[in-house]
Amino acid sequence: TTSWMAIGQENAFTWIERDIGIAFGEWDMPTVDRKTFMSSRPGVFFGGDAAWGPENIIWAVAHGHQAAISIDAFCNGRDLDTRPGPGVNLASQKMGIHEWSYSNDYDPLSRVAVPHAELVASLKNLKMEVELGYDDQLAAKEAERCLNCDVQTVFTRSLCIECDACMDICPVDCINFTENDDEADLRRELRVPAMNKSQDLYVSDVLPTGRIMAKDEDVCLHCGLCAERCPTGAWDMQKFMYVEAQVTPAVLHHHNAYLV
Ligand code: SF4
Ligand code: SF4
Known part of the structure; x- marks a missing residue:
């Protein structure tokens, strides 16, 4: 099994020859089965942004799990649709x-404002960090809103x-x-x-x-x-x-x- 990790700003599949059985659809993205993560070429799988465009890292990890299940099933000759x-x-x-x-504790608190640096000081020094972030106490208060x-x-x-x-x-x-x-x-x-x-x-x-x-x-x-x-x-x-x-x-x- 070969896996490529791709990090970039946008999808580009110019490196995939168009005559090897991998179909491409909208936005020039590969056609990928939503359930099995397999492309139109048996044994080639996609996940993360490469499958259906930008999603967050949580989805990318979930895709990785699901694609791994499919790859294991594929390599062992099992049905990919049985999940x-x-x-x-x-x-x-x-x-x-x-x-x-x-x-x-049920407490309808409003969002705790993030403390800012003093206005006159921050206007005098444009390199000054304006958002100071929460201290321990404010962070604990904000966490109570969970x-x-x-x-x-x-x-x-x-x-x-x-x-x-x-x-x-x-x-x-x-x-x-x-x-x-x-x-x-x-x-x-x-x-x-x-x-x-x-x-x-x-x-x-x-x-x-x-x-x-x-x-x-x-x-x-x-x-x-x-x-x-x-x-x-x-x-x-x-x-x-x-x-x-x-x-x-x-x-x-x-x-x-x-x-x-
Ligand atoms: S808000 Fe939910 S947890 Fe709280 S009393 Fe009502 S049902 Fe129970
Ligand atoms: S009505 Fe509500 S409080 Fe009373 S026994 Fe049933 S679940 Fe418990």
């Missing part, structure tokens, strides 16, 4: 009754006694105990209508009173107040962890060991 899944995990962050492994999107609210239906306490305490009213309905109607009928349709609703199975729990994930602050208030532990705050698909289950298991 291993990623490793995912949910782990409770509960440390005590009202204590979590992450800072969950919404902890990796920490999920996980609902266990069998533990819920339908006391509605979590619904009362949620600062953004995103928890609902209500009659089930068609999705479009349910979205409208929630205490705060869930109008961002690209975000799935979190809906439980039917509870003993015939209601369901429906939660609009789009506005949840991950503050954990619902889990703190719940008398039965029906809500838990669990960290979602993800490991990109690996070539073999053994490699995935190795990575997963670090996630638990």
Whole structure:
């Protein structure tokens, strides 16, 4: 296997002969299969900016993983369309009754302004650095604004006694105990209508009173107040962890060991 690493300002494939079976399409980019990362010439793979134009480094690394899976399958004569899944995990962050492994304090702080050098001094000396950056205290304050999107609210239906306490305490009213309905109607009928349709609703199975729990994930602050208030532990705050698909289950298991 030969791999080329390309660093530059823009894609240019003048070095690839046009009669070797690699098709080029829009913007003179190679035609690459979105799933397998293989070009129209079997055994030649593309990823990163070279596949579909500029994306960020995170996507480039993910492409590398997926292309490696394809290359391994190709070299071993396996079907490239049969893809291993990623490793995912949910782990409770509960440390005590009202204590979590992450800072969950709900505080609607505004962005902390970056301190600037004194105006008169910086105008006198144009070489002076104007943005001074955060000191430790300001950095910690700014970090508190993190919404902890990796920490999920996980609902266990069998533990819920339908006391509605979590619904009362949620600062953004995103928890609902209500009659089930068609999705479009349910979205409208929630205490705060869930109008961002690209975000799935979190809906439980039917509870003993015939209601369901429906939660609009789009506005949840991950503050954990619902889990703190719940008398039965029906809500838990669990960290979602993800490991990109690996070539073999053994490699995935190795990575997963670090996630638990
Ligand atoms: S984590 Fe906070 S914002 Fe999210 S559902 Fe629970 S109480 Fe509401
Ligand atoms: S606080 Fe707990 S038991 Fe009460 S309704 Fe909410 S999830 Fe159910």
